[in-house]
Amino acid sequence: MTRSFIRFLPSQRTTLLRSIAALLCAAVLSISSGALAQGNGGADEAQMRFKRGLELYEEQDFPNALIEFRRAYELQPTYKILYNLGQVCFQLTEYACALRNFEKYLKEGGSNVSNDRRAEVERDIAKLQTRIGRIEIVTNVAGVDITVDETYIGKTPLDGPIPVGAGRRKITAAKEGRAPLTRVVEVAGTESTRVELDLVSNVVTVTSDGGPSKWTTLSTVGVVAAGGLAVIGATTGILALKASSDLKDQKFVGESPDDPTKDQQSKVKTLSLLTDVFLGAAVVTLGTTLILTFIRDPKAEAAEKKDEAKKSAWQRLEFGIAPGRVSVGGSF
16 A cells, blocks of 8 residues: 655644644544555655654744655655645745745646645745745856755756745855855845856966066076185185194194194184185175176166167268258168
């Protein structure tokens, strides 16, 4: 025997008492249905969640009732639950959700929907149409994930405008490699709004203006020269340290140092002085090279050379006057 779900929500939202009475009646009918006795585990869970949805609706816990009905429909998708979903969405003022479920209910139910029920749902649909707006979402790149009010809609390009309840709607667009974008728009009933979303790349790209480089051949020569002086200074420094070590090992008799000792002392002083000179020269050369390199304006120099070229174009201009004619000559 196949399971079925029974309608239970009132068509008119008048008083809470009428709603509870209708729900209790539907609950009794659903429990007494012989279809509840058999079926697989998925159908059993669907029926359990359906009954829980009834209880939550009776307690006016509409958000959780909606969750239970949705879960029941996922487990056993029968068109009858779509009617229940539409009623709960109506109570939550989620008019787009109510309209979507009512239209789907009539489409999937077809001839199984009674004339009275069809007329009732069509009246609700007509009422909802005045409370629904539509948003057309366009993005500058394809494949963007679109979410409206925390509900995932799909990837762009979308099939068409999205029906939404009138009011403030939050649109979120996200795509890998692009910075996410959120936009809040106000939509009035029956209004159609176009929203264009431009997602920018979140990859930082370093570009050059293509101007002439400040670094020149002289800059390279200066750096190489500084390096060479530094190497010589380091070499003389090592030799000075070795000479100083040798001087400490030398011994002489008397108060005055002998000639070999004096020669060694002179060698240490000379090497130390050379070390200071070469290292100082290396520092000065490198500093001067860097300063002159970075303070120069290659664009200004290029413009100056261009002006000089124009001036030199007229190197010599000669005028000549002869009977009956005037001549002008020159090289340029």
